[in-house]
Amino acid sequence: xxxxxxxxxxxxxxxxxxxxxxxxxxxxxxxxxxxxxxxxxxxxxxxxxxxxxxxxxxxxxxxxxxxxxxxxxxxxxxxxxxxxxxxxxxxxxxxxxxxxxxxxxxxxxxxxxxxxxxx
Amino acid sequence: xxxxxxxxxxxxxxxxxxxxxxxxxxxxxxxxxxxxxxxxxxxxxxxxxxxxxxxxxxxxxxxxxxxxxxxxxxxxxxxxxxxxxxxxxxxxxxxxxxxxxxxxxxxxxxxxxxxxxxxxxxxxxxxxxxxxxxxxxxxxxxxxxxxxxxxxxxxxxxxxxxxxxxxxxxxxxxxxxxxxxxxxxxxxxx
Numbered sequence: 001x002x003x004x005x006x007x008x009x010x011x012x013x014x015x016x017x018x019x020x021x022x023x024x025x026x027x028x029x030x031x032x033x034x035x036x037x038x039x040x041x042x043x044x045x046x047x048x049x050x051x052x053x054x055x056x057x058x059x060x061x062x063x064x065x066x067x068x069x070x071x072x073x074x075x076x077x078x079x080x081x082x083x084x085x086x087x088x089x090x091x092x093x094x095x096x097x098x099x100x101x102x103x104x105x106x107x108x109x110x111x112x113x114x115x116x117x118x119x
Numbered sequence: 120x121x122x123x124x125x126x127x128x129x130x131x132x133x134x135x136x137x138x139x140x141x142x143x144x145x146x147x148x149x150x151x152x153x154x155x156x157x158x159x160x161x162x163x164x165x166x167x168x169x170x171x172x173x174x175x176x177x178x179x180x181x182x183x184x185x186x187x188x189x190x191x192x193x194x195x196x197x198x199x200x201x202x203x204x205x206x207x208x209x210x211x212x213x214x215x216x217x218x219x220x221x222x223x224x225x226x227x228x229x230x231x232x233x234x235x236x237x238x239x240x241x242x243x244x245x246x247x248x249x250x251x252x253x254x255x256x257x258x259x260x261x262x263x264x265x266x267x268x269x270x271x272x273x274x275x276x277x278x279x280x281x282x283x284x285x286x287x288x289x290x291x292x293x294x295x296x297x298x299x300x301x302x303x304x305x306x307x308x309x
């Protein structure tokens with residue numbers, strides 16, 4: 001009994017094409033500002049995307065150089081070879097470099113032997 | 120161009136509209152206007168308010184297009200916005216208690232007799248719809264005005280397919296009683 005569809009045609013906003021076009025146009029007019037904003041935003045994103053590769057390459061090179069310098073500096077600070085090299089450059093006996101790196105204090109005897117080596 | 124767009128899926132149109140394509144947005148509006156109108160009409164009770172709500176809802180949807188997580192299910196997402204806007208609109212109307220909108224539907228002197236009949240018929244339908252509960256109105260309008268199937272209606276309204284059928288059955292029965300079999304038959308034969 002209630003299987004037959006109710007005809008809502010008098011309420012259908014699309015039955016009058018001119019009126020429907022008017023309704024759609026009214027929405028389009030009010031949406032124009034937002035659509036323009038979106039276009040501009042996507043254009044800006046496009047610009048960034050175009051610069052993305054060269055910027056990434058530059059950032060990678062900078063990071064590599066920075067990393068190498070940092071690694072070299074840290075390595076230099078903790079290196080035993082560097083301490084020995086500095087001691088030699090200053091004309092100090094090799095044992096001094098060992099004392100500098102170690103936590104213990106040299107005895108008077110050790111100092112005398114080292115100074116004797118230095119001369 | 121418009122015909123080509125008609126074949127494009129909602130997901131692609133949403134993607135284009137997100138980038139600011141007016142043509143894609145217009146296609147979405149044309150495609151889903153009647154569904155949006157059905158829900159708005161079910162909640163507002165008259166065509167003029169429903170049109171205002173639809174306009175508002177489509178603009179809101181455009182502004183929040185990034186929130187549409189499943190663009191292929193744009194319609195269901197849009198209808199949620201329509202429902203929210205319709206509720207806000209009704210609250211606003213209640214508070215404002217302005218000039219009743221029935222006056223807006225009144226025919227102007229230049230309207231033809233046919234327009235007058237049409238407006239009268241529309242008012243009868245609106246009055247009959249007012250006898251239903253909001254869910255019955257949504258179901259019967261989405262089914263009989265927009266032509267949606269029960270699965271889609273259930274999906275959009277968060278009810279089962281079976282419940283949708285029940286709502287439709289009761290809604291039609293009430294509408295036939297309100298409108299009177301005679302008037303309805305007369306209209307159907309036109």
